Amino acid sequence: MALGMAAVAMAKPSSFSISADRSSSLDLSSDCATSNARSMRNLVFVVNPRGANGRTGKEWKKLLPYLTTRLGNHCNICESITSGPSHAEDLTREAIRDGADAVIAVGGDGTLHEVVNGFFSEGHPVELEHQSRHSTALGLIPLGTGSDFARTFGWKNDPYEAIERIARGFRSRIDVGVITGTNGNQHFFINVADIHLSAKAGYFASKYKRFGNLCYVIGALRAFIGHNNQDLKIKFNGGEWEVFQKITAICIGNAKFFGGGMKITPTADPSSGELEVVILQDFKWYDFVFKLHKLYRGSHLSEETVHSKSVKSIEVMEVTPTGVTYVQSDGEHFGFLAAKFSLLPAAIEFIS
Ligand SMILES: Nc1ncnc2c1ncn2[C@@H]1O[C@H](COP(=O)(O)OP(=O)(O)OP(=O)(O)O)[C@@H](O)[C@H]1O
CATH class of the missing domain: 3.40.50.10330 (Probable inorganic polyphosphate/atp-NAD kinase; domain 1)
Structure with missing residues (x-):
């Protein structure tokens, strides 16, 4: 040894x-x-x-x-x-x-x-x-x-x-998320993977880390430039494709927090064997001003334009391909849609 x-x-x-x-x-x-x-x-x-x-x-x-x-x-x-x-x-x-x-x-x-x-x-x-x-x-x-x-x-x-x-x-086994991109390569995440506005915000936030937690605010403001809520096709657990309209962001949580303390997937649990998907639809910039406190507290699931679901897998693709819908995992830029997100249950022993 x-x-x-x-x-x-x-x-x-x-x-x-x-x-x-x-x-x-x-x-x-x-x-x-x-x-x-x-x-x-x-x-x-x-x-x-x-x-x-x-x-x-x-x-x-x-x-x-x-x-x-x-x-x-x-x-x-x-x-x-x-x-x-x-x-x-x-x-x-x-x-x-x-x-x-x-x-x-x-x-x-x-x-x-x-x-x-x-x-x-x-x-x-x-x-x-x-x-x-x-x-x-x-x-x-x-x-x-x-x-x-x-x-x-x-x-x-x-x-x-x-x-x-x-x-x-003390060790306990936790799940690991898997992203499969269009090239078929697998990439792993442990916290939260996300799509569209939040992923774009994360991409820009990474350029402003010198400002500490403020980088997330700067990243979000920058991401709003040129942002459009977008229709996306989603397939849950290998089922049928469904079209979700005017999606602002999709967050796929193995754990609960992202963006410097936002409780975005509040019921996610890394030892549950499932991913929690939270879909934000038709959010305008002012919704983030008025609902930001809910996102931090994790009480946004009661909003009409927020949907959540526990899944084993989720696939997402654009209805009209642009190739520039951002995907990130654990706050790191991954690439762009399409992508499949799934889970390896109890894949790693974690010191907790
Ligand atoms: N020696 C290095 N020099 C420059 N960058 C590095 C080095 N080692 C790792 N990195 C990069 O630094 C980036 C940020 O690292 P890390 O996540 O540890 O800090 P952070 O961004 O301040 O924290 P958080 O992700 O929790 O907000 C990672 O994307 C990693 O690839």
């Missing part, structure tokens, strides 16, 4: 590992200073130093000594710093193949999203070679701008609380 973890570190110069138990036999053949004790849990922390406009990197530097003291006697702590977008996926795959007991995303929802995608390769779960029964858990230290997935569990951006959860090591 120690050799495996060393391989993670050697493959990426930005990775190294620390164990508080430095007196135990260390593998000094690499910069990944792991203990050989097999009883030690191997935890790989995938850290996005640019999360929350660089705050994640700064917080992590302060946190690491505490983490080492708190967990280092029982765990090998391996730090993997991302070097750019998508790197977290590769780091996660390598860690799982090398036998990590847990991969912990340190950052926001974007980092968590990439780590979740790293649990899969070409549509299949990544496994420790020749040991399909070994299970790597997913963990989270929420340190992002929105950190919306953590809100479903009532967690704050408090890294010390997160470390206590990791120390307890």
Whole structure:
């Protein structure tokens, strides 16, 4: 195992590992200073130093000594710093193949999203070679701008609380959402996928993260420029196509929150085996002004122009193809319609 973890570190110069138990036999053949004790849990922390406009990197530097003291006697702590977008996926795959007991995303929802995608390769779960029964858990230290997935569990951006959860090591299985685009490739999401106005707003919000949570307001204002509510065809659970008119946004929740605290899919539950779909129809700009408080509270489902439904799958396509209806997943730009959204029930063990 120690050799495996060393391989993670050697493959990426930005990775190294620390164990508080430095007196135990260390593998000094690499910069990944792991203990050989097999009883030690191997935890790989995938850290996005640019999360929350660089705050994640700064917080992590302060946190690491505490983490080492708190967990280092029982765990090998391996730090993997991302070097750019998508790197977290590769780091996660390598860690799982090398036998990590847990991969912990340190950052926001974007980092968590990439780590979740790293649990899969070409549509299949990544496994420790020749040991399909070994299970790597997913963990989270929420340190992002929105950190919306953590809100479903009532967690704050408090890294010390997160470390206590990791120390307890309680695991429960959660569902993972799957998006299949027009090219047939599968992409995974853990929080909320969404279509049209909100997805366009998210696309622009990502350009303004330097303004903190205000980026979501700026993104929404920018997205309204040139926006039209649009007729879309929807197929639920593999049934018949139905036309829904004047759609403003479709939100598909494995969990409840998006956009920096909006409780958009309020009955979604990542361990329910179903996705909650919320369809907003015929919203005008002033509806967002008057109904925004409802979206934040999750009380918008009672509105006449809001429909919700629990599903196993949903397919969406444009009635009149434009090719520019935005799709995003976990706040990350995915592409454009058409797309199918489905679920892998209980796909990942999550440290909760
Ligand atoms: N080293 C890096 N340099 C630049 N960008 C990176 C790096 N590592 C990851 N990223 C990108 O940073 C983006 C944002 O990361 P993250 O989600 O952690 O923070 P956030 O956007 O502030 O939080 P939230 O998504 O919760 O609002 C991700 O899309 C990811 O691809």
